[in-house]
Amino acid sequence: MTGARDRSSVVAPSDPWTTLGRFTPARIGLGRAGGSIPTKPMLEFQLAHARARDAVQRDLEADAVREALRERGFEVLELHSAAPDRRTFIQRPDLGRILAGEAKALLEAREQLDEAFDVAFVVADGLSAQAVERHAPELLAQVAPKLYGARWRLAPVCLVRQGRVAVGDEIGALLPAAMTVMLIGERPGLSSPDSLGVYLTWAPLPGRSNAERNCISNVRPEGLGYALAAHKLFYLMTEARRRKLSGVELKEEAPALALEEQSGRC
Numbered sequence: 525m526t527g528a529r530d531r532s533s534v535v536a537p538s539d540p541w542t543t544l545g546r547f548t549p550a551r552i553g554l555g556r557a558g559g560s561i562p563t564k565p566m567l568e569f570q571l572a573h574a575r576a577r578d579a580v581q582r583d584l585e586a587d588a589v590r591e592a593l594r595e596r597g598f599e600v601l602e603l604h605s606a607a608p609d610r611r612t613f614i615q616r617p618d619l620g621r622i623l624a625g626e627a628k629a630l631l632e633a634r635e636q637l638d639e640a641f642d643v644a645f646v647v648a649d650g651l652s653a654q655a656v657e658r659h660a661p662e663l664l665a666q667v668a669p670k671l672y673g674a675r676w677r678l679a680p681v682c683l684v685r686q687g688r689v690a691v692g693d694e695i696g697a698l699l700p701a702a703m704t705v706m707l708i709g710e711r712p713g714l715s716s717p718d719s720l721g722v723y724l725t726w727a728p729l730p731g732r733s734n735a736e737r738n739c740i741s742n743v744r745p746e747g748l749g750y751a752l753a754a755h756k757l758f759y760l761m762t763e764a765r766r767r768k769l770s771g772v773e774l775k776e777e778a779p780a781l782a783l784e785e786q787s788g789r790c
Contacts, residue, residue: 549715549746569714576712583610584649584685585657592661593647598668599680603627603695605648607686620688622730623695627684631698641679643671643761644701644728648687652709652718659720659744660707666754674762689723689737696728703764704728705757710741719744722753724760726770736771738764755781 541553554565590600604624607613613620623631647660664681671678679699684691689706696704706723713719720743725732738760743753759778764770 551714572714572717575717576714579652579654579709579712579717580614581610582653584653586683586685589647589657589661590683592657593664593681593683596661596665596668598664601630601680601682603630603682603684603687605684605686605688605691610686613686617688620686621690623684623691628694628698631695634699641699641701642676642703642765644679644682644692644696644699644704646682646684646687646692646695646704646706648684648689648691648706648708650688650708650721651711652720655709655718655720655744656707658718659750663707663720663722663743663750663753663757666750667757670754670758671761676761689734690730690732692723693725693728693730693732696725697730701728702726703761703770705761716742716744716747719747722757724757724764724770726764726768738770738774738776740776752781 539553545553551565551569554561557563560566586602590602593600604627605613605620606622606624607616607619608624645664647656647664649656668678679701682692682695684695687708689708692704692706695701703724703726706721706725708721708723710716710719710721719741722740722743724738724740725736740748740753740756740760742748743750748756756776756778760770760774760776764774767774
């Protein structure tokens with residue numbers, strides 16, 4: 525028909541979700557195939573779910589983490605929680621919060637110093653061993669020079685298998701240390717199976733509540749980079765020591781870090 529529009533020349537409008545998707549790992553604008561989503565995003569979802577399950581169930585490669593820490597100049601103490609294996613760790617969270625008998629005896633047998641360490645760093649697998657393997661040594665390497673420059677006394681880094689956050693309280697009390705900083709694998713998400721969490725506790729003692737801790741979350745190159753995480757952690761540690769507290773009364777108000785410093789090394 526004369527004047528009829530040539531359908532072959534019609535260009536479908538671009539999907540605005542495609543543009544937005546470049547700025548977030550969140551699952552947005554997946555499309556639709558009948559009453560479900562298309563095959564490709566469904567398979568990607570199943571793969572992400574499998575990676576998250578694997579992250580929870582996999583054991584820590586402690587030898588590799590120990591060597592990575594030693595290469596960066598840290599003394600390392602290897603410890604174990606009261607959870608003897610990964611299956612028990614998942615089923616019995618309470619056992620991951622306390623030390624095994626031999627680990628406790630090891631700390632008790634150490635020579636007691638005249639005064640406590642300023643800080644004890646505790647590295648534990650938590651719910652994602654790969655987060656610890658990938659990120660903990662580098663984060664420690666970035667924050668340690670700041671602490672040495674301010675004359676902090678660092679305890680040996682305690683590497684704990686099958687550990688949860690609260691196990692740091694017992695370690696800090698036994699060393700002893702004025703505060704503990706726990707680097708631990710966070711519960712995996714469907715876009716972040718290797719996210720590292722950092723928990724700071726002033727005056728660690730068994731029985732401390734989570735309200736008495738400060739947390740820095742999602743430490744990884746795709747989330748909060750090492751340089752910025754170290755900057756925030758150093759601020760919180762300095763303020764915790766000055767004010768002798770941690771938790772809900774201590775707010776993270778670190779000054780902004782220049783972009784070139786943030787992008788220096790993740």
